[in-house]
Amino acid sequence: MAKGKWTNIPTHILSPGANATRIRFHHHGRSTTQPEEPSKKETKPASLPTTDDTDLPHLNRSQNVHMTLIDEKPVSKRLATATCLVHFSNQRPWELLRQGPGSRKGDVFSIARIAGITAAKKTPDIVPLCHPGLGLTGVEVDVQLLDPSADGGKEMKHGAMHVTATVSCVGRTGVEMEAMTATMGAALTVYDMLKAVDKGMVIGGVKLLEKMGGKSGHWIRDEVVKDEWM
Secondary structure (H helix, E strand, C coil): CCHHHHCCCCHHHCCHHHHCCCCCCCCCCCCCCCCCCCCCCCCCCCCCCCCECCCCCCEECCCCECCCCCCCCCCEEEEEEEEEEEECCCCHHHHHHHHCCEECCEEHHHHHHHHHHHHHHCHHHHCCCCCCCCCEEEEEEEEEEECCCCCCCHHHCCCEEEEEEEEEEEECCCCHHHHHHHHHHHHHHHHHHHCCCCCCCEEEEEEEEEEECCCCCCEECHHHHHHHHC
């Protein structure tokens, strides 16, 4: 077949896939459309505020009760001494205790001391805002019988029991409440063991005598200082 016969065939009727030139376009530039950034919303902490009230640390700035944050306080030796009295309303308790330590329920003095030690260890269970787990390093409880005295006024007419407790620890908060709770625990036990002969006993005069350690340092009640000078 002669070659020249095909030279006049119009190429536009041929199949597009046969001779069509395929052109691919490649885009090398960057898109001008920026991805949407997540909206920046101010996030608030989930934790509750722990800042203390300027006057009463067991309240926060919103005047709501809270347990004081103590993790930034320095660890130091802490000590506190407290006292209280159990006044008798008749002569019988003093007469029984003067003759010996016993009563119908056992040794009043020893059991009162043990009760005071136990009370000191249980203070966070009784006083809700006290910090638990202080690791008390010592508890001393002393229970003394005081003789009737006209000079002591009406309250000392029939005698009394004098309770003193000293509590110590090495920690970030004081043990004043533990010392006062110890005295009350001992005093309540005295009442419990003697109420068969005197239901009119009065527990009173609970007070802190001395505290050491912490930011406030050493504090001692004025009347204790005066007694030492006399």
